[in-house]
Amino acid sequence: MTKNEILETLNSLGNEKRKQMYIKNGADTNTYGVLLGELRKLAKQVGTNHQLALELWQSGNTDARWLACMLFQAKELTMDEIKSMVSQVTYPALIDKFIGEVIFNHKDADFLAREWSVSEKDNLGRAGWELIALNISDGKQNHDELEEILTTVTRELQTATPGKQWAMNHALCEIGICYPMFTERCIKLGETLGVYKDLKVAKGCTSAYAPNWINAVVNKRKK
Missing domain, CATH: 1.25.40 (Serine Threonine Protein Phosphatase 5, Tetratricopeptide repeat)
Structure with a gap:
């Protein structure tokens, strides 16, 4: 799947109530509100794909970035990339996801x-x-x-x-x-x-x- 295909899929899976909850908790308005279970299913379907993860992260969409956390190969991220990524995120739950899923295992x-x-x-x-x-x-x-x-x-x-x-x-x-x-x-x-x-x-x-x-x-x- 390409970045655009995934974004279209995420949009179709969006949940308005969940979106508003995410935003209330600090997420950017560029959010679809996809249930975490759906994101995990999609991650399993796509599999590890570092380049695609980078593209999804660069989209700025909260759901896409959450999915990207499950697709990254941590060892492939440079220090500059990591610092840039973390500096872009203010949503506490996404910070924790990125740290726990990706950075914790980085050298x-x-x-x-x-x-x-x-x-x-x-x-x-x-x-x-x-x-x-x-x-x-x-x-x-x-x-x-x-x-x-x-x-x-x-x-x-x-x-x-x-x-x-x-x-x-x-x-x-x-x-x-x-x-x-x-x-x-x-x-x-x-x-x-x-x-x-x-x-x-x-x-x-x-x-x-x-x-x-x-x-x-x-x-x-x-x-």
Whole structure:
């Protein structure tokens, strides 16, 4: 399939209610609102295709970029391409998708995590801290690195910009979940900082408030 054929397919699969939800959550208006299940089916049909993924990304369409994340060959992306792509995205869910699906396995992921995590730009800060959170959950951080992360979280979480704050809080929770020796400390730190304590959560969903998030996952894993 060509880029134009895929864009036509995405347009036909668009869902107006889902489109408005995506836009409300930060997506660009250049969005069709395709259900994620449909995007996964299409990705399976197309298969890995790096050049096509680049063309879909360059279209600027949210759904096309989401699909592209499932078609990229991460090792083929240059540092300049990656930096350009991330700088173009402000939709938090797409940032997380691109980081988790593509950049996490790139050879320069650790370098990018360090660079982006200290950025004053919210989208880059989120990208950097999401990489850190993924590294934590994958067991890639040693004790000293975890201590350094917690020091930064203690100092910056309350005042971080929204997207960066969310990913930084994610990192805090992953430490508490994945490293038992840090669990109680992370819960207490979450209580002290109080970030997301008053966040309203839909029925059946887990709160982003660190003590609740950590306890929910830890208790689930014990069952």
